Amino acid sequence: MSTTTFEAIDKSSFPDVMSPGRLLRAYFTEARFESLRMFRVLGFSIPFLVLPVALYLLFGVVLFGDAVRNDPATGKFLFAAFSVFGVMGPGMFGFGATIATEREQGLLALKRALPAPTGSYLLAKLLMTMVFAVIVMATMIPAALFLGHLPLTFAECAKVTAISVLGSLPFCAIGLFIGTRASGKAAIAFVNLIYVPMMHVSGLFYPLPKFLRTISPIWPTYHLQQLVFSALAMPSYGRVVTHVAVLIGVTLILTLLSIRRLARVG
Amino acid sequence: MNNEFWAELSGVKKRFGKTVALDGLDLQVRRGELFSVLGPNGAGKSTAISLLLGLLQPDAGTARLFGRSPSLVEPRRHVGVMMQEVTLAPELRVHEHIALVASFYPSPLSPTEAMELANITALASRPYGKLSAGQKRQVQFAMAICGRPKLLFLDEPSVGLDVRARENMWGALRRVVANGASIVLTTHYLEEAESLSNRVAVLNKGRLIASGTVNEIRALVVRKHITCSTVLAADQIAAWPDVESVTREQQRLQISTSNSEAVVRRLLAADSNLQELEVRRAGLAEAFTELTQEAA
Numbered sequence: 200m201s202t203t204t205f206e207a208i209d210k211s212s213f214p215d216v217m218s219p220g221r222l223l224r225a226y227f228t229e230a231r232f233e234s235l236r237m238f239r240v241l242g243f244s245i246p247f248l249v250l251p252v253a254l255y256l257l258f259g260v261v262l263f264g265d266a267v268r269n270d271p272a273t274g275k276f277l278f279a280a281f282s283v284f285g286v287m288g289p290g291m292f293g294f295g296a297t298i299a300t301e302r303e304q305g306l307l308a309l310k311r312a313l314p315a316p317t318g319s320y321l322l323a324k325l326l327m328t329m330v331f332a333v334i335v336m337a338t339m340i341p342a343a344l345f346l347g348h349l350p351l352t353f354a355e356c357a358k359v360t361a362i363s364v365l366g367s368l369p370f371c372a373i374g375l376f377i378g379t380r381a382s383g384k385a386a387i388a389f390v391n392l393i394y395v396p397m398m399h400v401s402g403l404f405y406p407l408p409k410f411l412r413t414i415s416p417i418w419p420t421y422h423l424q425q426l427v428f429s430a431l432a433m434p435s436y437g438r439v440v441t442h443v444a445v446l447i448g449v450t451l452i453l454t455l456l457s458i459r460r461l462a463r464v465g
Numbered sequence: 466m467n468n469e470f471w472a473e474l475s476g477v478k479k480r481f482g483k484t485v486a487l488d489g490l491d492l493q494v495r496r497g498e499l500f501s502v503l504g505p506n507g508a509g510k511s512t513a514i515s516l517l518l519g520l521l522q523p524d525a526g527t528a529r530l531f532g533r534s535p536s537l538v539e540p541r542r543h544v545g546v547m548m549q550e551v552t553l554a555p556e557l558r559v560h561e562h563i564a565l566v567a568s569f570y571p572s573p574l575s576p577t578e579a580m581e582l583a584n585i586t587a588l589a590s591r592p593y594g595k596l597s598a599g600q601k602r603q604v605q606f607a608m609a610i611c612g613r614p615k616l617l618f619l620d621e622p623s624v625g626l627d628v629r630a631r632e633n634m635w636g637a638l639r640r641v642v643a644n645g646a647s648i649v650l651t652t653h654y655l656e657e658a659e660s661l662s663n664r665v666a667v668l669n670k671g672r673l674i675a676s677g678t679v680n681e682i683r684a685l686v687v688r689k690h691i692t693c694s695t696v697l698a699a700d701q702i703a704a705w706p707d708v709e710s711v712t713r714e715q716q717r718l719q720i721s722t723s724n725s726e727a728v729v730r731r732l733l734a735a736d737s738n739l740q741e742l743e744v745r746r747a748g749l750a751e752a753f754t755e756l757t758q759e760a761a
Contacts, residue, residue: 214571215539221571228568232554232561239556304552312518312548314541314569314612 217316225316226323233323234330237293247292247331251285252338259347271350272433278343278351279359279427280404283420285335286363287397289328290370291377291390297324298378299386307461321458325371332367336360351431358430366423369446372453373419379457379464419449470529471496471543471616471647472517477526479512479671486512488671489526494616499638499648501658504668505757510651513668514618517649518546530616542570545614547605549621555594559585559604562593563611570612583607584633598625606634610641617641617648623657635661659749669757679749686747686755689725692717693732694740705731717741 217225238244259267259277267274301307310320340356343349351359377389398404400411401418415421422442428435472494479487487509494500504510515521516528519535530540553562560576567573580586585603588596593604602625609617622638623631638648638661652658658665659679666676675682688709694716703711707724722728725744732739747755 215542217542217571221568225568228565232557232565235561236554236556305548305550306552306554308515308520309546309548309551311520312541312544312546312618313566314538314544316569317538 222316226319229315229319229323230326234327237289237297237327237331243292244331247285247288248334248338250288251281251335252342254284255281255339256342256346259343264347267347267349274343274347274349275351275428275431275433278339278347278349279424279431279433282336282339282359282363282427283366283403283424284398285339286328286332286367286423287370287394287420289331289335290367291374291394292387293328293331294324294371294374295377295381295390296374296383296387298375299381300383302379303383321375325368328367328371329364332364333360336363355431359427362423362426362430366426366446369419369423369449369453372450372457375457376453379460416445419446422446469495471531472649473527473529474513474516474523475527475529477513477516477523477528479509479516479521479524485671487516487523490668490671490673492666492673492676494647494649496615496647497642497645498663499642499650499661501650501652501662501665502668503652503655503658503665503753507670508668508757509671510668511620512671514620514649514651518544518618542612543615545609545612545617547602547609547617547619547622549624551605553593553601553605555592557593558590559593559596559607560589562604563607566608567611573612574610576607576611579607579611582610582637584630584637599627599630602626603630603634606637610637615646617646619648620651621653622650623652623654655748655750655753665749667753667756675756682756683746683749683752686752687723688721688751688755689723689744689746691720691722691725691728691732691742691744693720693742694718695732695736696738697732697736702728702732 255277259274259281263273263277267277298307307320336359340351340360344351373393374390377386377393381389397418397420400407401415401420401424402412403420403424407415416437422437422445425435425437426439426442429439470493472492474490474492477487477490478485490509490513492502492513502510502513512521516523517530517535519528519530519537519541522536528535531543533540535541557565560580563576563579567576567579574582576589577586580589583603583606585600585607588600588604593601596604602622606622609619619638623634626634635657642648642663650658650661662679664677665679665682667674667682675685695718697718699711699713699718702708702718702720705728707722707727709721709723712719720728729742729744732742
């Protein structure tokens with residue numbers, strides 16, 4: 200039995216201004232449901248949450264456990280590599296493919312027609328990516344401490360987590376840039392076209408030959424990995440400020456270009 | 466800007482490349498009316514609605530929503546939207562979709578209230594992707610009304626609904642209007658527009674070719690239909706002045722004419738046993754077809 204009547208709709212005196220509390224709640228609600236739905240997409244959540252720690256355990260514990268015990272620097276290298284790998288995917292695929300698909304499906308137009316708070320759609324995806332990055336680090340650190348037997352201090356763990364979570368931003372920006380320009384199907388191909396070389400040609404998993412090392416700084420992964428090395432008190436190339444500037448630059452430029460595109464084309 | 470209009474397009478022109486989508490269109494939506502925007506494909510209906518929702522900007526002229534620019538979020542907080550070409554996240558449950566949209570409004574209904582009004586309480590915990598096409602439309606309707614909107618934009622709201630669900634939705638739309646809200650309806654079901662609308666606008670090639678109440682639009686078509694049972698031959702009647710066409714369906718003749726009074730008088734004079742005489746005006750569908758063909 201319905202108890203609600205249509206008189207409930209006609210409250211002509213209701214305000215058109217949102218209280219700060221309601222506005223904050225709108226942002227939170229969008230971020231919560233974006234995260235919830237991406238967790239429910241098992242084809243997205245399982246690879247991006249399980250794969251980094253599973254690969255770290257395979258290489259850092261099962262295959263090269265003895266070498267890591269004799270040389271903690273190798274263990275830290277693998278930990279750094281799979282931490283960076285873990286925060287790349289959710290940003291690139293969570294933004295790139297989903298935005299391209301949702302643009303095609305009319306969801307973006309609906310959000311623009313509805314009184315959704317400014318930027319809530321993109322912010323929700325950003326927070327979803329950060330939630331995924333936090334979970335990746337929350338699995339990587341115990342695995343490194345208790346199964347990889349790495350001598351990590353609390354401060355090192357905290358620094359690597361903060362760097363990795365914030366370090367997901369440039370990958371979100373790359374995904375956003377692709378997602379605002381490509382069709383749903385093409386976006387996945389384009390993301391892979393950047394994701395795969397970025398993993399292998401930036402020196403993420405293994406030292407590169409000299410001729411490749413000269414071009415590795417073009418990839419954000421290189422700069423993020425150098426920052427993680429610094430946080431773990433490992434030898435690293437370049438200056439911290441340069442790496443931070445490159446990552447912020449990539450994030451800002453690609454995000455601004457994407458927002459301009461969204462505002463003009465939708 | 467006249468504040469009696471809740472949504473208004475004034476002299477709006479819009480082009481997409483070389484295609485003229487709207488060519489000086491004027492439209493007004495008043496408080497408490499169900500206003501149907503009709504037109505063949507490519508007439509400019511979607512462009513007009515997109516301008517009123519702030520999704521597009523006019524090349525010339527103005528679009529206003531509650532007297533303000535539709536690109537501002539404040540006037541859109543009085544608006545509910547149901548789009549035809551939209552796919553929502555299949556992983557979210559029905560009550561989650563409604564809670565998300567409700568969070569955008571200052572004083573929304575609770576998801577439970579919105580689901581009660583849309584008759585979908587039983588679907589609350591179902592994933593959206595598992596619903597039938599008709600159920601999805603009902604969920605989108607609940608999302609459209611959950612912000613207590615003064616003005617609802619509904620694009621083909623009853624597509625995919627079975628007869629009972631469509632009647633429920635029509636009842637809901639009538640109650641929304643009876644309570645002082647307005648609805649802008651775009652539909653290909655002319656029966657729906659005829660049954661629900663207070664006012665109708667007919668667009669063709671980006672121009673307004675007719676507007677008024679349903680009766681006023683129907684009256685634009687002078688042709689009327691006479692049906693009767695008669696011994697007279699169809700060929701004989703077809704030769705009379707003002708008769709446009711005559712068809713026989715079993716024992717009954719159906720005559721289309723622009724001068725029904727003269728034809729009825731002649732029919733009665735020619736056949737004293739004439740029975741089951743009926744004269745009716747063109748329906749909205751026929752008026753629509755004629756108007757849009759004339760303008761083509």
